[in-house]
Amino acid sequence: MTRLRLVGFSANIQRPSKTRTLVEAVAAEAAVRLPVEVRIFDLVDAGPGLGALSRDQLSLPARRIVEAVEEADALVVGTPVYKGAYTGLFKHLFDLVSPEALAGKPVALTATGGGPRHALVVEHSLRPLFGFFTALTVPTAVYASDPDFRDGGLDSAAIRQRVTEAGSQLASLAGARAAAVAPLARIAGGAR
Numbered sequence: 001m002t003r004l005r006l007v008g009f010s011a012n013i014q015r016p017s018k019t020r021t022l023v024e025a026v027a028a029e030a031a032v033r034l035p036v037e038v039r040i041f042d043l044v045d046a047g048p049g050l051g052a053l054s055r056d057q058l059s060l061p062a063r064r065i066v067e068a069v070e071e072a073d074a075l076v077v078g079t080p081v082y083k084g085a086y087t088g089l090f091k092h093l094f095d096l097v098s099p100e101a102l103a104g105k106p107v108a109l110t111a112t113g114g115g116p117r118h119a120l121v122v123e124h125s126l127r128p129l130f131g132f133f134t135a136l137t138v139p140t141a142v143y144a145s146d147p148d149f150r151d152g153g154l155d156s157a158a159i160r161q162r163v164t165e166a167g168s169q170l171a172s173l174a175g176a177r178a179a180a181v182a183p184l185a186r187i188a189g190g191a192r
């Protein structure tokens, strides 16, 4: 199987970042199960140029992230919880993504917050957004909060278990989709 493109996008505006740590952890779990090329981006990579009102006004670093998201075979997305939902800039980036680009694409959902109060943000904010895109969201979404991290890493067996589940589900869905698409591509290309 050719290497699939697994893109992680984390809406953190600072580093080190708990959200980026979580996104990287889910991507790593998928990567041990599937031949993938992993690229992780965050809002620090995007810089201030993401604040553009339209796609053609994006700075080059911000446009590269939007394009990487659109061209990925599978995604891991993550956001810190701000005011009970995904951050405004997380939504802004996906507002600039083409509506067709994520159709049928496997997406793992993650978020972090200061405490457990907004744990369902993954279900109430993130899953409906990717439902709009008709993306294939993985069943296990992962939320972690401050007590689940120590020294910059995940320090909770329960969260690590969910990370493993999400990464494994993402790998299964991405592998199955690639296997289904490959014969169709051969037919379209005229191969025997």
Ligand SMILES: Cc1cc2nc3c(=O)[nH]c(=O)nc-3n(C[C@H](O)[C@H](O)[C@H](O)COP(=O)(O)O)c2cc1C
Residues within 6 Å of the ligand: 012, 013, 014, 016, 017, 018, 019, 020, 080, 081, 082, 083, 084, 085, 112, 113, 114, 115, 116, 117, 118, 145, 146
């Ligand atoms: C503006 C702002 C709003 C926040 N609102 C919430 C919130 O509503 N609920 C919550 O649990 N944490 C909230 N937090 C805490 C962050 O979600 C939390 O620290 C997160 O893990 C930071 O992620 P990062 O390390 O990737 O930047 C807020 C933080 C900021 C800066």
